[in-house]
Amino acid sequence: MALKNEDYPISVQFDFDAGTFAPQEKSVERKVSDLAMMFHDTTAVESTVKAGDPLVYEIFYYGFKTSVSDMALGTTRIQPGKVGDEYYMTKGHFHEAYDQPEIYFCVKGEGYLLMETHEGEFQAEKWTRGTISHIPPMWAHRVVNTGSEPLVFVATYHLAAGHIYKDVEEKGFLKCLVEKDGKPTFVLNDKRK
Ligand code: PAN
Ligand code: ZN
Numbered sequence: 001m002a003l004k005n006e007d008y009p010i011s012v013q014f015d016f017d018a019g020t021f022a023p024q025e026k027s028v029e030r031k032v033s034d035l036a037m038m039f040h041d042t043t044a045v046e047s048t049v050k051a052g053d054p055l056v057y058e059i060f061y062y063g064f065k066t067s068v069s070d071m072a073l074g075t076t077r078i079q080p081g082k083v084g085d086e087y088y089m090t091k092g093h094f095h096e097a098y099d100q101p102e103i104y105f106c107v108k109g110e111g112y113l114l115m116e117t118h119e120g121e122f123q124a125e126k127w128t129r130g131t132i133s134h135i136p137p138m139w140a141h142r143v144v145n146t147g148s149e150p151l152v153f154v155a156t157y158h159l160a161a162g163h164i165y166k167d168v169e170e171k172g173f174l175k176c177l178v179e180k181d182g183k184p185t186f187v188l189n190d191k192r193k
Contacts (some may be wrong), residue, residue, distance in 0.1 A: 003137045007066045011072070016038045016045030019077040019152030020060050020106055027060045031081055035091055037169050040176055040190050053081060063159055070159040078111070078145040085178040087111070092142025092173060094118075096162025102135045102155055104143070109151030112184070114150045115139040122174040124186070127151070140168055144177045146184035 014021040031053045036045050048054065056079040064071045079090045092114070096101070104113060106127040113125040113133050119139070125133050127143070135141045145151035174185045 004067055007042040007068075010064060011060055013103050014107075016107060019075065019150060019168040021062070021073075021075060023062070024060045025062050026060055029058050030056050032073070035089075036091070038091055038172065038184065039083040039086050040172075041084030041086060041179075044086075048083050054081065056081070057090060065159065066120075072153040072157055072159050074167075075152065076143065077107075077150050078143060078156065079150055080109075080145055080148050082179060085180070087144050087146050087179065087184065089177070090142050091150070091165055092107070092140055092168045093163045093165050094140045094167060095137065095157075095162050097137075097158075097160055100138050100158055100161035101137050102141070102157040102161065102193055103155045104133045104135060104141070106131045106133075106156055109145060109149050111143060111145045112177060113152045114142045114144065114177075116173050118167075120174065124175070127153075127183050142168070142173055146171070146177060146183075 012021045012023060033049045033053050035056055039107050057076055060075045062073045078088055090147055106129060108129055110128050115135060116122045117138055172189045172191050174189060174192055176189050177184050178187055
């Protein structure tokens with residue numbers, strides 16, 4: 001089969017200090033207002049948005065699409081911070097395609113990877129720099145930054161995976177991570193009580 005331009009090997013360069021890589025195809029920013037329905041303290045959401053609507057995280061993408069494959073790279077940089085007592089986190093999603101897994105690699109910072117199935121199985125993985133987690137198909141996934149520096153992780157997945165946010169927007173995850181007595185603590189999500 002004749003090779004097309006996109007079928008040749010390609011590399012990008014990761015910057016461990018910044019938590020980004022170059023070249024990039026695109027980046028997306030999410031602020032507190034973009035995550036308004038995700039945090040349990042709606043009064044704190046309102047006042048945080050009014051006080052300047054801070055950046056929560058950025059995602060940097062590169063799609064290594066070839067004529068026969070669709071492997072993609074995404075790096076997410078979550079700022080340290082809280083809305084009320086709840087730590088900054090990603091929205092979280094299920095993959096649209098039921099057979100699509102993903103690998104997450106924590107390269108900076110600390111926190112937790114929360115995962116949950118439609119049947120209500122919940123699992124949280126403690127993350128420090130160097131933790132690599134496999135997210136099996138059919139598990140929703142969200143990352144929470146419980147540290148005092150940015151948490152950066154690299155994700156690899158197939159573009160065919162797709163993203164579904166609706167379920168997480170409506171129900172959240174079974175447990176939230178809040179600061180209690182200065183420590184990250186799991187509490188049951190109000191929407192599930
Ligand atoms: C990641 C996520 C990224 C941002 O690339 O999309 O970390 O999280 P949300 O998409 O939940 O805002 C991934 O899991 N892709 O499948
Ligand atoms: Zn995903």
